[in-house]
Structures are given as C-alpha cells and as structure tokens.
Amino acid sequence: MGIALDKKSLMAAIAGVLILTLVPLGLSRYALNLLIQILIYSIFAMSFDLLLGYLGMLSFGHAAFWGLGVYMYGILKSGDLVGSFWLVLALAVLGGFIMALFVGVLVLRTTGVYFAFVNFAIAQMLMSASIKWRSLTGGEDGISGLPRPWELEGLHFYYFIFLFFCVCFLLIRWITTSRYGKTLIGIRENPLRMQALGYNIWIYKYSCFVFAGVFGTVAGLLFGSYNRFASPEDFSLSVTGLALLMVLIGGKASQMGSILGAMIIILLYQLVSAYTEHWLLVVGVIFVLVVIFAREGVTGYAVKTWKRISHGST
Amino acid sequence: MQSKPGSESAMEALRLNGVSVYFGKLSALNEVLLSIERGERRGLIGPNGAGKTTLFNVVCGYLKPSTGDVYLFGKKTTGMSPHKYVKAGIARTFQKSNIFLKLTVLENLLLALDQKALRLGSFTMRGPSTLGRAEALLSQFGLQDKTHWPASALSYGEQRVLEIALALALEPKILLLDEPTAGLSGAEVSIIGDIIRSLSSDITVVIIEHDMDVIFDLSDKISVLHYGKVIAEGTGDQIRSNPKVREIYLGRSKE
Amino acid sequence: MFLIQLLNGLSYGVLLFLLAAGLSLIFGLMNIVNMAHGSYFFVGAYVGYAVAKLSGSFLLAVLAGAMAVAVVGILMDRFLFRFLYKQELEQLLLTFGFIYIFADLCKWIWGGSVYGLDPPQIFTGAVKIMGSYFPIYRLVVTGTGMVIAAGLWFFQEKTRLGAIIRAGTDDEEMVRGLGINIATITTLVFAIGAALAGLSGAIGIPMIGIYPGLDLEVLILALIVVVVGGLGSLAGAFWGSLFIGMVDSFGKAYFPDLAMFTIFGAMALILLFKPSGLMGKRV
Numbered sequence: 001m002g003i004a005l006d007k008k009s010l011m012a013a014i015a016g017v018l019i020l021t022l023v024p025l026g027l028s029r030y031a032l033n034l035l036i037q038i039l040i041y042s043i044f045a046m047s048f049d050l051l052l053g054y055l056g057m058l059s060f061g062h063a064a065f066w067g068l069g070v071y072m073y074g075i076l077k078s079g080d081l082v083g084s085f086w087l088v089l090a091l092a093v094l095g096g097f098i099m100a101l102f103v104g105v106l107v108l109r110t111t112g113v114y115f116a117f118v119n120f121a122i123a124q125m126l127m128s129a130s131i132k133w134r135s136l137t138g139g140e141d142g143i144s145g146l147p148r149p150w151e152l153e154g155l156h157f158y159y160f161i162f163l164f165f166c167v168c169f170l171l172i173r174w175i176t177t178s179r180y181g182k183t184l185i186g187i188r189e190n191p192l193r194m195q196a197l198g199y200n201i202w203i204y205k206y207s208c209f210v211f212a213g214v215f216g217t218v219a220g221l222l223f224g225s226y227n228r229f230a231s232p233e234d235f236s237l238s239v240t241g242l243a244l245l246m247v248l249i250g251g252k253a254s255q256m257g258s259i260l261g262a263m264i265i266i267l268l269y270q271l272v273s274a275y276t277e278h279w280l281l282v283v284g285v286i287f288v289l290v291v292i293f294a295r296e297g298v299t300g301y302a303v304k305t306w307k308r309i310s311h312g313s314t
Numbered sequence: 315m316q317s318k319p320g321s322e323s324a325m326e327a328l329r330l331n332g333v334s335v336y337f338g339k340l341s342a343l344n345e346v347l348l349s350i351e352r353g354e355r356r357g358l359i360g361p362n363g364a365g366k367t368t369l370f371n372v373v374c375g376y377l378k379p380s381t382g383d384v385y386l387f388g389k390k391t392t393g394m395s396p397h398k399y400v401k402a403g404i405a406r407t408f409q410k411s412n413i414f415l416k417l418t419v420l421e422n423l424l425l426a427l428d429q430k431a432l433r434l435g436s437f438t439m440r441g442p443s444t445l446g447r448a449e450a451l452l453s454q455f456g457l458q459d460k461t462h463w464p465a466s467a468l469s470y471g472e473q474r475v476l477e478i479a480l481a482l483a484l485e486p487k488i489l490l491l492d493e494p495t496a497g498l499s500g501a502e503v504s505i506i507g508d509i510i511r512s513l514s515s516d517i518t519v520v521i522i523e524h525d526m527d528v529i530f531d532l533s534d535k536i537s538v539l540h541y542g543k544v545i546a547e548g549t550g551d552q553i554r555s556n557p558k559v560r561e562i563y564l565g566r567s568k569e
Numbered sequence: 570m571f572l573i574q575l576l577n578g579l580s581y582g583v584l585l586f587l588l589a590a591g592l593s594l595i596f597g598l599m600n601i602v603n604m605a606h607g608s609y610f611f612v613g614a615y616v617g618y619a620v621a622k623l624s625g626s627f628l629l630a631v632l633a634g635a636m637a638v639a640v641v642g643i644l645m646d647r648f649l650f651r652f653l654y655k656q657e658l659e660q661l662l663l664t665f666g667f668i669y670i671f672a673d674l675c676k677w678i679w680g681g682s683v684y685g686l687d688p689p690q691i692f693t694g695a696v697k698i699m700g701s702y703f704p705i706y707r708l709v710v711t712g713t714g715m716v717i718a719a720g721l722w723f724f725q726e727k728t729r730l731g732a733i734i735r736a737g738t739d740d741e742e743m744v745r746g747l748g749i750n751i752a753t754i755t756t757l758v759f760a761i762g763a764a765l766a767g768l769s770g771a772i773g774i775p776m777i778g779i780y781p782g783l784d785l786e787v788l789i790l791a792l793i794v795v796v797v798g799g800l801g802s803l804a805g806a807f808w809g810s811l812f813i814g815m816v817d818s819f820g821k822a823y824f825p826d827l828a829m830f831t832i833f834g835a836m837a838l839i840l841l842f843k844p845s846g847l848m849g850k851r852v
Contacts, residue, residue, distance in 0.1 A: 058658065060665075106837055109844045113602045113661065113800070117792045118840060121833055124789050128829045179428050180436040186425045189414045196374070196412070198400025198429045198484060237785060241665070248662070281673035287666025291659050292652050 017166070024158050032158055034270065038263050039165040040222045041246065045258035046172050047215035048243040053253030054176060055208050056188035057111075061119030062243055064103070064126050065096055065213045067235035069220020074143035074230030075136060085149035089221065096217025100210040108205055120237065127235035142231030149225055157226075164222055168215060173255055175211060184208055185253070245283065248290050251299030260298050326388060327352045327488055327518040328373065333382035335368055335542075342368040344542035345382070353515045357533030358522045359553075361562060365542040366522045367409060370490050374406050375399040386488070400429075405486035407477045409493050409522075415466040419457055422465055422476060423448045426483035447483070455479045455509065471502035478509060488518045495525050503528060530554070538562075573701045574818050580707040582814020583714030584776065587769035588787060589794040589806040590721060591762030597801035598734055598758045600657050601650065604664040606766055607788025608671035613638045613767025614779045615675050618684050621774075627689035634771030635764040642763025646756050672784055681781045688775040706775050713772070717765075718807055725803055734758060793836050799847050808847065 024032055044066060051057045072092040076082040082091070107118045130137045137143065152160050175181055183204055186194045191201055224230055233239075242265065250261025272282050290297075296304065330348040334341060343365045350356045358366050371377040373384060375396040383392045386402050394402070414422050427444050452458040455475050460468060465476060474494060481489055491510070495503045503525065510532050513519060523529040529536060530550040538546040538559050546556045553559055592606045603609075617634035621627055645667070653659045687693060688706035695702035725731040733754060777783070790813065798809020813832060820831030839847065 058661070106840065109840055111844075113596075114796055114840075114844065116602075116661070117796055118836075121789065121793060121796075121836060125829060125833045132826065174437065178437045179440060182421075182425065182428065183436070185417075186414065189416055190412065192408075193412050193414060193480075194425070195396045196400070196406060196408070197426050197480065198397045200395075200397045237668075241669070244662070244665070278673050278677065280669045281677075284666045284669030284671075284673065287669065288649070288663055291662045291666065292649070295659060 020162060021159075024155065024162075029154065032154065034266060036158055036161050036226055038259075038266050039161050040219055040226060041242065041262040041266060042259040043165060043168045043222070044216055044219035045243050045246040045250070045262050046168070046255050047212045047219060048240075049247045049252060049254070049258050050172065050175070050184075050208055050212040050215070052244070052247055053257075054181060054184040054188060055205060057205070058116045058244075059107075059119035060116045060237065060240055061121070061123035062212070062216055063235050063237065063239035064119070064123040065099070065216030066220035066223070066239050067123070067126055067130065067232075068092075068096055068099060069217040069222070070224040070227075070230045070234040071130060071137060071143075071220075072217070073221050073224030074138075074146055077146050077224075078143050080147065085225075088149075089218075092217055092221045093214055096214045097210060099217075100213030103213070104206050104209040108202065108209065120240075123235050123237070123240065127232045130232040130235060137230070137232075140232060142229060142233075144229050146224065146228040146230070148228070161222060161226065164218070168218060169255060172211075172215065176253075176255070180204070180207075241283070245287060245290075247297070248295065249286070249297055251297030251302075254297075254299045257297050257299040264298070325351050326385070327354070328520070329385040329388075330369070330373070331383045331385065333369075333372060333379040333384065335365075335372060335377055336380045341542050343372065343379070346539075346542070346544055348537060348544060350518060350520060352518055354518055355510075355532055355534045356518075356520045357529040357536040358520060358539060359524070359526075359529055359536060360539035364539040366539055367492060368542075369539070370406060370492055370520075370522065373399075373490065374404055400484060400486075403487035404490065405481035405484045405488070406490035407474075407481050407492055407494060409496065411470070411473045411477055413465050413473060413476055413480065416464065418462050418464055419452070419468065419476060420448060420461045422480060423451055423483055426480045430484060451479050451483055456505075471498050471505070474498060474502075474506065475509070478506070482513075486517065488520070489513070491519065491521045493522050493524065495523065495528055507532060570701060570822075572699050573703055574822050575815070576698070576703050576707065576711070578815035578818030579811065580711045580714075580776070580814075581818060582811040583711050583718070584769055584773050585787075585790055585794055585814055586718060586807055586810035587714055587765050587772070589791045589798070589810050590718070590803060591765040592791050593795050593798070593800055593803060593806040594734075594758055594765075595762040596795070597803075599650070599660075599755050601660045601664070602800070603762070604661060604788070605645075605667040605671060606664075606762075606791055607784040607786070608668050609638045609642070609763050609766035610770035610773070610787045610791075611675060611779075611784035612641065612671055613770030614774055614783070615679050615684075615770075616767070617771025618686060618774060618779060619679070621686055627686075630686075631768060631771040635768040638767025638770070639760045639764035642759045643756055646759040650759075668784065668788075672781075675784075676781065684774070684779040686774045686778075710772055710776065721803060730754075730757075790832075793832060797836055797839050797847060805847055 020035075024035060027035065044062075047065070048059075048062050051059055051062070069092055072095055073088060076088045076091060082088050103119075103122055107115060107122070110118050130142075131140055133139070148157060149160065176184075183194070183199060186197075187199070187201055187204055195201055220234065223234075246261030246265050247258055248261070249264055250259065251257030268282075268286075269279060272279050276282075294301065326349055328348070328350040330346050333343055333346045333348075335343040346365075346369065348369075358369070360366055368377065372379050375391075375394050375398065378393050383390055385391065386399075386404065389402075391399065391402060414425065417425075424440065424444065427447055428440065431441070431444055449458070449461075452461055455478070457468075457472065457476065457479070460472070465473065468476065474497075478491065478494060481491075494510070495506050498506065507528060510519065510521070521529065521532060530553075533550065535547065535549060536553045537544050538553060538556075540562055545562075546553060546559050548556070588606065588610055591609070592603060595601055595603050595606075613634035616637040617630040620633040621630035624630070649663060650660055653663060688704075688709075692706040692709050695704050696708065723731075725735060794809040794813050795806060797812060798805030798807070812835070816831050816835050820827060824831060
C-alpha cells in the first residue's frame, strides 16, 4: 500500500511542500490570493483529469460538481446555518458523492460526444435550478457575504487551503498510481481488450466518475469559502472550460500537469486582463493553438524531450 | 443446474446447444451444436463469413445467442457479460491484433496478470510475484529482450505472440485462438505452432484457422462451419476426405 | 389554447430543426461535433440584424446571415479542420475554443445589449385561430422551415450529391475509392450546415431576439435535439426538434416553473432507453 514514491518523486514532493509553505510568508496579499486560486483550481483540474486524462472521457459538465460545492458552502454558511466547517465539508462530500452516484448511472449509458453533452445538460439543468430556486439559492443574484471558515484570513487562510490541497493531491496521486489507475489507463487505451482480460469496465468508469465528482465538489466548496460568493455562473460551461484548458495545457494524465495548467492560466489571466478586456478571446485562441500544436501539454512535451535527450545521448 | 446427465458433462469443457445468432433476418449462426472435451484441441474451419468469429463472440459473452444455450463445464452461461466469462475460465485472442499498442510489452502483461490478482487490492501496488510471473511469461515467449519496448514497436508476428501471452496470463481453462497465424511468415507460423503444441493438456484449446496445414497438424478434432451451421466434424483425415468439405474448399485448399 | 401551444411548439421546433440539421449533417459526414454551432446561430443573428438595420430589407438580412456564417464555416474547415484530419476529439475541442472566440468578437463588435427586430411588414400582425391570436410571422417561419426540411430530405434521398453524402457518412474510404473528392464534399456539407445555422439565427430574431448568452442557450437546445433524435440522422434532427419544441412549449404553458426541466427530463428518459438517440448513428 502506498503512493508511487521513488526517490526523485519524494524529493520533488518535499521540495514542493517546502516552497509552498515558506514562500507565501513573503508574498503580498495579492500574490497570496493568486496562489490560493491556483491551488483550488488545481484540485478541480486534477479531478477533471481523472476522467479526461486517465479514463479518456470528456465531460462538458464538470462544473456541475464545482457549482454544487460552491452552493453547498453558500447555503450552509449563509446566516451561519451550520457552524462547523467540518460538518459543511462532510455534507459537501456526501452531496457530491450522491450526485455522482445518480448522475453516473445516467451518463454512463452514453459514450463519446453523447457523454460530453449529457454531462453538459446536467450542469445547465443545475444552473437553471439555481436561478429558479430563489428561496434556496438567491436566484440570479446568488448568495453573497459568506464568512470564511473559522474567520481565517490572509496567511492562515492560505495554509488552510494548502492543507486541503495536499490531502487532495495525495489522495488523487494514490488513486492514479495504484493498480486501479493502471486499469483506468488500460480502459482508455483499449476497452475491448480490457473486457477480454476480464475487467468489469463499467465499475471502473463509475467509480472514477464518482471520484472525479467528489473531488470536484471539494474544489467548489473551497472556492466558495475563498470567494465568499455563490452564483449560477458557477455551473457554467466556462467553468468546465477552464478545467479543460488547464488540463490540456498542463498535460493530461498528470497531477503536475493539472497544477501547472492551473498556474499558467491564472497567471495568464492576470497578465491579459491588465491590458485588455478580451480575455475570452485570448482563451479561445489559446485553446485552438493548444489543440493544434500542443495537445500533449507542457508535461507531455517535457517527457518527450527528456526521452529524446536521454535516448539521443547513446 | 442444467448439465447433461451422464459422464460426458464431467469431461466436457464447452457446449453449444442449438445456438443461433440472428442479425435481423441474417443468421450468422444456425442451430449450432458443438461439444468440446476437456484438454481437447479443436480446430474450427470454414470459409469467410461462415460464422467462426461469431461463435467465439457468443462463447465469450460479446454476443447473446438469439436461441440456444452455452455451457461452460456443464454450467449454463448464456447471457453472462464478457468479464464474467473470463472469470469463468475462458480467454481469447482476436483476429486483428488487439493489444495495448501505446504501453510497453511488460505493461501489457502486467494488466493481464493484475486482473487475476485483483480482489480487494485494487488500490495497492503490485506485489513482486506479479512481476515475477510477467518475466516468466516473457521468457516463455521469447520476448524478454523487448520487455520495455512499446508494443507498437514489435513486429506483427511478435504482436501475435504477445496476444497469446496475454490470454495465457489469465491462466484460462479454455483458450480460444482466432486465426493466430494470419499474416505471418512461415518461420513465425511454426513459432506459433510450437507455442500451441507446448500448451498444457489441462487447457482446452479451440483454434480458428485458414491455414490448413496448421489446423490439421494441431487439432485432435475439427469442426467445419458453413453459413452458420456445422456441416462436418471429425479427425483431420475424416475431414480431408469428406465430400461436402471438399466441395466447399474446391480450389481453396493446398491439396 | 391547445392549438396555440401546438403551433408555438411547431414554429419553435422548426427553427430548432434548421439549427440542428446543420449540426447533424456535419457530424454525419465528418464525425465532427461542432460545438460552435450555437455561435454560428449567434453570428448569423448579429449579421442579419446589422444588415437589416442598414438596408431595411429583412430578406437581405436573412441571406446575409446565412452567407456570412457559411463563409466562416468554409474558412474553419479549410484552414483548421484540415490540420486535424480524423482526430475527432481534437476537432471537438477546437470548435469548443471557438465558442469563446465568437462570443467575445460579437460582444466586441456589437456590444452586450439586447437586440430585436420586427418581422417584415407583410408578416406583422396576428391571425385569429380558434379564439386566440397567433403571430403570422411564426406561421411563415413554420412554413419556410417545412419547405427547407422537405428540400433537405429531397436533396439527401433523391439527388446524386445526397447519395454521395449518405455514402460518405457510412464509408468514407469507399467514396474516396470511387474517385470523388471527399474534401470538396465535406467543405460543401460544412458550408450548408453553417448556412442553415446562420439562417435560423437571422430568421429567429423577431421570435427570440439577440442577447448575450443566446449562443450557449441555442447550443444546449441543439445538442439536446441531436442527443434525443440521434446524431447523423436528418430525420432524427427533424423529429427531435419538433419533440423538443413541443415539450418546451407545453412545458412553459403548463409547468412554467419547471421550464428546462421538462426538456432535460425528456432527454434523460430517452437516453435511459436509447443511448444513441432515437435514430442515431452509433458514436
């Protein structure tokens, strides 16, 4: 039992933890907020990567879970309905789990593009539900003025998020490096062959969908606690689009890829919006460029170049 | 349980009882009656489109028979899903090479071995015994030098060998080989032949083939399929001299 | 009242059909799901609006909308999809990126306000049916849509080109083997599909107007239609659109609070029993 821990990974992990623990001490409020966003979106991207990178299944509706997480925080925390954050967390995880259980049964009846759309439809359905159900969700205006958990602010809030990031990272890494993860990859590469080897494909797809859903919900929950605001926009296609873009740019089937992708996109957003309000246009163009020229993402090309270097020297 | 009375069922590995498969009005298999004994080497021949691969698909659970039943070791298994068939002891190879091209040879085998080893331990790492068995298989099939090669880098003949290795990694009781020598050179054909000959007599082997030399050489008994029906069954010599079979293969066989 | 709902559903469904038909056609031949199809509708509407305002002629506006989007479609096919030949996931993602591009460009050029147009003079007003009033324009749209639908069906079933396209849907290699230039055909199909989308966008202005977010709204509806009716089937797109149009119309009338739910519910039910839609090509 354990996570893939060869010496290189272990050293990298320790270095990462050290950097992410110490550097923030010297960062401005603004930079700290950026880092927090990067960590939260990383979790979301990693959860999306479970489906897209490891299982090879594209969903256009992952925002359904993000929005669920945000609204769970919003509903349970507005007016301090539920005092304990741990209870809110538990309820959110449960909520995401149950939603994934039900949605999974439906959407896994489809494959390919149908799968992508049906998930999209579900997210849209939740969006219109959040608009219509004013009494619960505040309708179009959403829920604002949410408190931070335990009133954490600034650096303390950062470490709170960092803690969750570490836990999610370790759990997802465990899932993907175990035999379960290898099975997912096998299903992605050749589902017929996996069946012929005696694997029950449906169970793996279903469980992966549930994992992705739960982690996506957690990411949304954390975002709600950071942003202190829940709105129907949190179910939108653009949220899913962000996850997709982050995973594509960073590299599929890779936690580092998701994290890098999140970092690149968030920093890019800061850069671009300083000069122009046409961020969407930039996103679209990047999408197109990445898909045509760089679909392995940053980590994909890094691995390729590394292989070429180490084989080329012989 | 619906096993046939008598001592036959104890020796019987596979039985098809009046199995028909219809695609619309087209019958791919027509009231097929087949009984294969444990440890037997059964050859399955017939012209293209006779239904041989369809038969395999039914026996492995990819297709449900429109009528009739399939029995594995006396137990009725009609309608089970493919992975349950594997757990029941059947493994197959495919007509077209169906391995994981993007994974290494070793990873291909490990996936097969993992399935056998998997019970609740899905989230744990592989034990060293799995690796050991993989290496043993690699040696057995002469692929040990190409352990870390991506499967796509293997020659077609080696890929076919890997395909058989994958099936054997599952430690099956019944092995179905779908045209294992198709597209191979003479040398490669004899390698495959050697492999099949070296298989343990505990395993029941059913081979679909077009290469008559191979089939006659390796099979104890041969069934001839034509338009979805078994039109002849017998030893190599019996089949060779069967007038119906000669008619079908007029101009096709090398004799 | 019932009749009015029926007509409403019909006219809405027909408009959806024009949009969904293009989506289905493009998928049928090229295995590309054009996620930017809603954006095509959007662009067609904006261009139509601009031309209508400039020229005063609605007919010109509709034609302009269709043409403009057709050109966009051809450019996208020629310069982008060529790069990604046979890579369906990548093509899908590419079109997804274009949703952002079109949305932003439209906002840049025309701003984010809501736009509307009155139907052309001859078609204004309502006609009295069984005691209630029904807009003449919607009847015209229904009629026009039906004519186009019939035309498309005729084209697909009875013409040589249609036969080639149907063959290409099933077996591209064969068609190529027959010496037919599949590249031109795909560009043609893409252009037709795009033109239909632009056309429906322009025609739809007096019915739904133009507003930010419309592109995604119609995309969802078009996707639901093709999921329900089955991708790649023109008949599926037709019946799917009418079905969704009716569900939407009656849903709004009798369950106003549930709105989209009736549509999603219908879709979910159908998927439960037929995962590739009622008449779909297997994905």
